[in-house]
Amino acid sequence: MKITAILSVIAAATLVSAGKVHPINAGREHVSGGYIIEYEDHANHRDFQNSLRSHKVDFKVRSEYGIFNGAAITVNSEHGGNDLAKLPGVKNVWPIARYSIPKVKQHKKTDKEPLSDHKMTGVDVLHDKYKLTGKGIKVGVIDTGIDYLHPAFAAKGADKGCFARYGKNCRVTHGWDFVGDHYDGKSTPKSDSDPMDCFGHGTHVAGIIGGNALHIVPGKQGPAPPAAFVGVAPEVTFGAYRVFGCDGETGNDIIMQAMELAFNDGMDVINMSLGGGSAYKTAPEAVLGDKLIARGMALASAGGNDGSDGVWMVSDTGLGDLSSSVASFDNAFQLLPSYTFAGVKHPYGIASAYKKVIDLPAMPIQPIFEADGSLSDGCDPARYAGLDVTKKIVLVLGDVTRCKSGGRGTVAVGAKAAGMVVQTTPFGIASLGGAPGFPMASIENKAGNDLLAAWKKDSKQTLTWSTKVESIQVEGGGFPSGFSSYGLDGDLRSKPDLGAPGGAILSTYPTAKGSYAVLSGTSMATPYVAGAHALYMQAKHAKPHGDVIRKAFKNTATISKDIGVSTLTSAAKQGSGLVNVLNAVLTTSSITPDHIDLLDSVRMNKKVKITIKNSGKKSETYSFSHLPASALVSYTGNNTYPLATPQIEADSASVVFSQKKVKIPAGKSAKITLHFEEPKKGNAKVWPIYSGFVVATPTSKNGIPVHVPYTGLKGDVSKIPIMDVEDGWPAFTHTEGEVSKITPYPKVKVLDFTNPKTPSFEVTAKLGSHTPNYTIRVYKASDKSFVGYLASDGEAAIGPRGRNKLANTDGSENVWSFPWVGQVVSSATQVVPTLLPSGTYRIEVASQYKFTKDEYPKNYEIFDLKTVTIKTAA
CATH class of the missing domain: 3.30.70.80 (Peptidase S8 propeptide/proteinase inhibitor I9)
Incomplete structure (x- = not known):
């Protein structure tokens, strides 16, 4: 070059x-x-x-x-x-x-009213008894825009003006379109003052925060909602900050513009139902978020929808020290179609690639088995050998370790199956992408067991589909959503912070797209928390900083159990629990800090001080207790990549309080010292993530207990594998065609970088865990002397990285590829890359272990890619 x-x-x-x-x-x-x-x-x-x-x-x-x-x-x-x-x-x-734009699961609508998610959080009581509506609070929605003409956003007494435009006296008072309809993340943005939503995501988010469909008159204002619903804070005013076009992507530089404009427009709360992928807290959006919160705002951010990828996957935008990273809980009732087998009706979820209720005729089912007789995941075409599945519905297990729904659907299509039902693991109705045009349904775990048992009794029974969608109580309703991402982050910090209803939520949608939709995702849970901030501010007649409100929500959240068992769900999944807005508003007690990071066995914070504050008008006596949660095991059998679904164990830490009770006068505080010991059970060699909750319970009548979660890791975190080496990575690869398709590079004698026809060449790796420094190092093959780090387009392969997902939505491997044309830098501070002379070089891919000093090779996991011969113009 x-x-x-x-x-x-x-x-x-x-x-x-x-x-x-x-x-x-x-x-x-x-x-x-x-x-x-x-x-x-x-x-x-x-x-x-x-x-x-x-x-x-x-x-x-x-x-x-x-x-x-x-x-x-x-x-x-x-x-x-x-x-x-x-x-x-x-x-x-x-x-x-x-x-x-965040991928969310879209459900079919119904004429039946679902049980309101507000009953799960106390918001219904705040609406009915305390008349809290969020009036006077401004919420900025950074998203795809808002359909401000939607009747659910009509302002009281100002309908006429607001149906012509947004602005003064309307529900949407501020707004800006940063990008234009045709922006896709790569094209040039074209901004204007009209933040109308042409995609739908932002309108759905805004409806959860503050829509009101209770008083819509069908015909006059548009179609009636499929079920009566009202947002968390139905009288907030909005700022609509559009950062996406009608499809595609956006740059985080634009997101940051929107964050600053929301602050300058006087928004009290920012909702960011966006993000993705694991990272450290040094992402620029997270840095800016903390700066805004320190100046008086509140920020709620989506925790991510990568629950099927195991631990270390909590999303990047909510990783700030002061912001709220929000997990999702499933609505207790969902709007779903059903099927019947052996006389029993069960609900099912439709694969998004099929796009309609399944209307196949009645036909038998055919379970697909592994060689050991267990239900197969359907990923291996060989498991269909000898089976006639034409005009049959195949039953498979929804384990995503080997492939996702698109992959197993493609295998079934190849075997000429009529359709597929996928048993969710571990529970509930999962989101399926599926294979285009192929009838695929997600079914509950228990329903899958029932189907298999009934089939073994009579394999000739047929499965019938109902095209009617109705409100059905579902397995896992009221529990953390399976799709919701697990923590911890790369510094072993406790993230996500708390949860909210996000599974199967009915809300507004652009009128051009049907006016209403039922969607699932942490994108839906996040605006619930944003709306909760508005109710809290109105109740307190004040606008505390976001981290202050976060503490109130975390202290009073409802702690969830693991479904089907008595153990509490890991704080790495649910944070502090399901937000209980009623308790947060009514409590007169608090605990600081709002979470405890114990780190690992080597660096464990065994002695921690917490502060209990009594903000009530009378003295209060508190008693202390410890609630252990389940531990998550992700590394078994020497695997270098975390399990897609962590194994649950009863590994409990012990906590000793410096005093069992304390009496605190009105308006005063007391410090309590906690002495932690890591779990005696649990194998430190598989690094279980353990957690629990420290609870302070007022002894007075009607006193509301408050708690904080703690998290820790048994074992030495610096020994956890970083790179996935089980599936052939790291490797030399090249990209084929316009669509990025990473394939192993063919064995060639020389890579001629002077020849424009030489294919794009990369060094590709897959990370199963965070690393504080990921590097690709180049040495002379002749004398093994270090010549530099891979560099390309001015970037060097040096620096911290989060982990990769298991797979992309199309089933391909989710990897990180660094392109190379023969350039290196000698250090992270070198200004200009150096073009290497022609020759043979050895490549090492190296990842620094967590919590270690940057000493190479002592504290690095190293993979030798051997040699490559290049020809350059140098």
Whole structure:
């Protein structure tokens, strides 16, 4: 590759700053040439732009931030993140990441009214008895926009004006479209003042926060809702900040613009039902979120929908120290169609690729078995050998260890099955992507067992489908959603923070798309918490910072059990529990901090102090107790990648309180010391994540207990495998075609980087856990001397990374690929990549173990890719 004279000038310049370059999250794409820059406190926009010009960097400003003190730019010259980090006044540099519109499960509607999710959280009592509606509170929705003409957002006494436009006296008072209809994350955004939603996600989110469909007159204002419903805070006013087009992705630089505008518009709460993938808390959106909360806002962010990928997957945008990362709980009743087998009716969920209620005629079922007689996951075509499944519905297990629904559906289509029912593991109705046009249904775990037992008694019985959708109580209703992501984060911090109803939630949808929809996702749980913030602020006649409200919600949440057993669900899944807004408003007690991170066996925080505050008008006596939760085991049989569904064990820590009871006068506080010991049970060699809850119970009548969760890991976290080496990774790969399809690179004698026909070449790895420093190192094959880190387009393969998901939505492996054309940098601070001379080089992929010093090779997991011969123009 040509190294220009401009780059040489920069290399020779004397620069005074040493900013830090952060890599993009594992599995996420970035905007070509796009960077988010955070300045040092003394620097400003003018200083930065002058520095860019003086160092001959060709750039275009995408965004400028005030509170964040930085900017987003596109670099048009051959400069990368390392170049920018060396400019004076630069503190941090991030590639601009692209976010997709969150994938949610869409359910069919019904004319029957479901049991309101407000009964699960006490919001119904706050509405009916205390008349709380969120009036006077402003909530900013950073999403796909809002259909502000929807009748469920009509403002009392101002309907006429608001149905013409949003603005003063309307429910949606502020707004901005940052991108335009045709923006897809890659094209040029075209902003304007109209945040109308053409996708649907943002309108659904806004309806959960504050829609009101109780008084809609059918015909006059549009179609009636399929069931009466009202949002959490039906009189809040909204700011609609549209950051997505009608489809596609967006850049996090645009999300950050929306966050700052929401603050400047006076929003009290920001809802961010977006994010994805595991990460550290250093993502720029998380950094900005904490800055906004410190200035008086509240921020609720989605915990992620990657529950089928196991631990370490809580989403990035809610990882700030002050923000609320929200998990999902399933609605107790869902709107579902049903099927009947052996005289028993069961509900089912439709695969999104099928797009309609299943209307097949009655036909037999055919379970697919493994060689040992257990129900198969349906991923291996060989399991169909010798079976005639034409005109039959196949029954398979919904384990996602080997493949997801699209893969097993494709196998069934190849075997000529008429349809498929997938038994959910561990429970409930799962979200299925499925194979296009193939009838696939998710069924409950118990229902799958019932089907199998009835089939063994009489294999000639037929399964019949009902096309009627109705309100049905479901397995797992009221419990944490299976799709909701597990923590912990890369620093063993307790995330997610708390949960809210997010499974099967009826809400508003753009009128052009049917007006109403039932969706599932942490995207739905997050606005529930945002609306809860509004009720809390109204009740307190104050607007506390978001971390203060988070503490109230976490202290008073309803702790959930694991379904079907008596153990409490891990705090790594449910956080502090299901938000109980009624208790949060009424309590006069609190515990600080709102979570306890015990870390691991080697670094364990055995002695922790908590503060109990009595905000009531009378003295209160508190007694203390400990509620252990189940432990999660993700590494068994020496696997290097965490189990898709962690095994549950009864590994309990012990807690000794410095005093069993304490009397606290009105308005006063007391400190209690907790002495923790890790679980005696549990194998430290498989690193179980244990957790529990410390509870302070007032002894007075009607006193509301308060609690905080704790989490810890038994064993040495620095020994946990980082890279997945079971499926052939790391490896040399290349990308085929316009769609990224990673395939192993064919064995060739020489990679000729001077030949434009040489295929794109990458080093690809799959991370099963976070690493504080992921590197790809290059050595001379002849004498094994270090020559540098892989570099491409100004980026170097150095820095912290979160883990990869098990697979992409299309069933392909979710991996991280670093393209290479023969360039390296000698260190993280090198300004200009060096083009290696032709020769043979050895490549090492190395990941630093958690909580270790950066000492190579001592504290690194190393995979040797052997040698590769290259030809370059150097």
